[in-house]
Amino acid sequence: MRFRAPRSLSPPSPQRKHRHSSTFGLNSSSESDDESDADSDSGDSVPESDSDSDSFCYASETIPSNPKQPSSRPSHVEDTIAAIRLRTRHHDPYEEWEREMKKESLRAARKNYSDAQANFHRYQSQRQLEESRRLAAAFKQDETQILKALDGWRLDQQAHENHLREMLNERNERLWGRIEASIKLEQDKVQARLDEERRIKEETERKRREQEERKRQEEERKREEEQRRKWEEDEAKRKQEEEQRKLREEKEAAAREAKERDEKLKSEAENRKAAGMTTSEDDWEEARKNLHITKTQGTRFVKANPSFKRIWNEGRRSITAKIGQLTNDDTDYQPSVSILLPQTGAVPPPIYTALLSTLAKALVLQAETEITAEKRSAIPLAQTTFNCLEQLEGFSEVLFAKMNQRIGPWVIPCPIPEKDFDGRAWKDDTEARKMQGYRLGEDGAVVETQNEYTDRVKGVMRLYFSVLKIVPRKAPLKKMFQLPRYWTWMARMLGSRTLLATPVGAEILFIALEVLGADALQIWGYQFVKMLHLIYDGATDGLGDGKLLGGSSPDGIAARARVKLEVESIMSGVR
Template sequence: MSEIESQLSSFRLAQDKEEAVLREKWKAREKALWDRIESVIRLEEGKVAARLEAERQKREAEEKMKREEEMKRRLEEERKKAEEERQKAEEEKKKKDEDEKRKREEEEAKRKQEEERIKNEKLSAEADARSKLGFRTASQDWADAREGILGVKTNLIAGVKAVKELKSEWNKYRRQITPKVGQVTNDEASIQRVSTELVQLLKPNPPHPHPVYSALCYSLAKAILLQAETEVTAEKRSAIPLARVTFNLLTTLVDVFPTMLWTKIVQRVGGWGIPCIIPDVDVDGRAWSTGEKKSGRGGEKEKWRIMGYRIGQSSGNGEFETQAEYSTRVSGIMRVYWELIKVQLMFPNRAPSDGPFTVPRYWMWFTRLLEERPLLETAVGAELIYTALEVMGAEAADIWGLQWIKLLRLIYDGTTVGIFGQENKFIGGDSAEGKAAKARVRMEVERIVTGQKKS
């Protein structure tokens, strides 16, 4: 029994060992199986999570896109609405501006008509008095000057050119005029020498035939003004000796030269020498031409030429000069003109008693300009007022006293308050050139009134 129990015990031990080994193997197998199951589960869970994440991201992207599209749609609607409101506001503003502009134009037209009516009534009422005193209106003076230049061109110059001997003599002497005019300098000896030589050219012994003499006076006037346009615009002080020489010629060649010089001034500067607004028709009632020039008068933009505009120096296509070029050139001529008036204060015994080169013309020029508001509102008008004041404004105060100060007050108000007290309507207008000229006018008036000397 002991042996049997011993063997049974050995069997049980062996069986226990085998069971233990089998249990370990089973546990290991079971663990491996669960590990595989769990890894598969984790893998599936990862796939599911990835799919869910992808779906979530896709859903969020779709929602974001929808929100953005909705936002874009709202913004576009708001933009369209704002644009419609803006356009509507602009249209309303434009309509309002057009209505206001039309109203202003109507008021301006009525004001101009009223001013023109008052002016015409005043001229009509003063017509008899002017006729008795020998006074003329600006329009009449301009018409006389215009008729004068037409007569010179169509009769005098054409007549001289038609006769070979007269044309030869005219050409011979007129070629000597321009160089001599260009030789004048600001010293007494030069002024007297050039004046004497020019007089000798026009009045030799024996004298020229009268048509040649008249044509040479015309050429002399033209040379002086061309010199003013070139040299005086570059250096203001050169106007003084040129005016001195011109004064000597005016007081020596008294029969023809003054008329030629005046008509030439009006031709080169337009209505500013008078001053007046150029009418819509010529002195013979002919409307200004706008077509191609064929012969004689006429040509494209004829009225611009009559107003004093010339082909621009920098223009390569034959266009008229710019406003700045025109203003500078006209200012140079008018500076010589005012210096010529001022010279007479130095030599009162030699001064002409009547005509466009007398001292009272200075006062007349200002009073006429102040009556033409359209001219006052131009940059050229402001520049010419400044030029005239700079040359002779202080001397005018000595001549006309309180009356001149009152006139200066009107001019000063036109640069600060407004022309005749009307706001936003200043001397010189709204252009940059006009504003600069307006400032110079204001400072010049202040200088004259305070009695400061010009440096």
């Protein structure tokens, strides 16, 4: 510890001047010696700056020199120095404790400071780590957003580039289109000129070739006409010879069959007359005679009389309309007869006969068209026909004659005789074919095909067999529409190989078996079985003399197969 003497107050001065040392009225040399001794004893040192800083004086102040100061120091100074020396050498425990406490406090403070600094550094490191993570996450998010923005900008840029590229391509296409159109226009002009030149050249060449071709064709045509004329003459001659041969063979076969039949009929004439049976020729002549009477005393007579013709036309229109309205309901049949035709005596006999002919023709025409298209339509038509036969007087003869007129003698059946019922021979083959039921034109030629003719015959014959199948509710019908007529028809058909050898004959035989075959088996039993056996043998092995059932045509072969199947079906009982 350093003690200093108090400084004397100096008067105020605007300027202050430092002094290098303060002696408090002592010599600097003696003071320095004493202080040096004290410092050496106590071990303390005082920096020079302390004495220098406390020593100052004013510039106006002058330190007076004391010439009278003795060379030896005064006693109070010595005491002071001695006290100072004593003080410096004194050992104070409190001060020692205070110094130790300061050291401990400083050491504790330093330790606390170092711990606080370590905690601070750890906290700062943690905060820096968290901040770095937050900054990294924010940077990552910003980076993602930036990448998204860049991707969006890139897509927009690509779309813009694509749009510009498409516009450029469209522009190029339009440009090249105009260029190509211009080129094509020029090419078309050149091509048109070349085509025109080529066309003119080809036209000239074509005319030359056509002229040569016409000349060649004319020569070829003349040569072909000459060859065709010769071939037609030869073919016509051959056909005529073939037809004459066939006609001669048919006539010879028919003559042989007629001779055999006549001989057989002569031998059976008495028995047939006793039984009241007729031959096929008798039935055909009777049908032709009834048809002639119906025309002369009915239709032709009515047409010649205007008053009768008016009544007949009204009835004819009514009959045509009613026949076309038939159904499968049995209740419609009975009242239809009363409105189809008036009873006998209600109109004059010629009109009644003409109306019977009209009704018969309407029924036959309906059979030719409707039954040909759908065979089930034969049921209502057959019932209506049966009712008319049962209730209308004279209708049986007229209907049978009309059937014989429309389809030929198949309803009897028999070959066409050489003469009419009155003994008149046929004018030519055209009239004979008309008697067979073929439709002829004004020039006498057949106006329908063989299939059309066969279909018409099949429709009418299905109607005929369907009428035979119906059981009478009152009195029996005329003999040509009774059920035993079926046996007669089958016997006559099987007895004529000429009819069986035609496709039409085989088709009609199949219809007869289909409609009434099963019923005939129940009625005639074993006798009909023998007839079926005969039919099956004819369909399988032939009719003899090289003839086949139905002939050798495709239609005949198909009809023969159907006949065989129908016979097998009847014998097996499976329908």
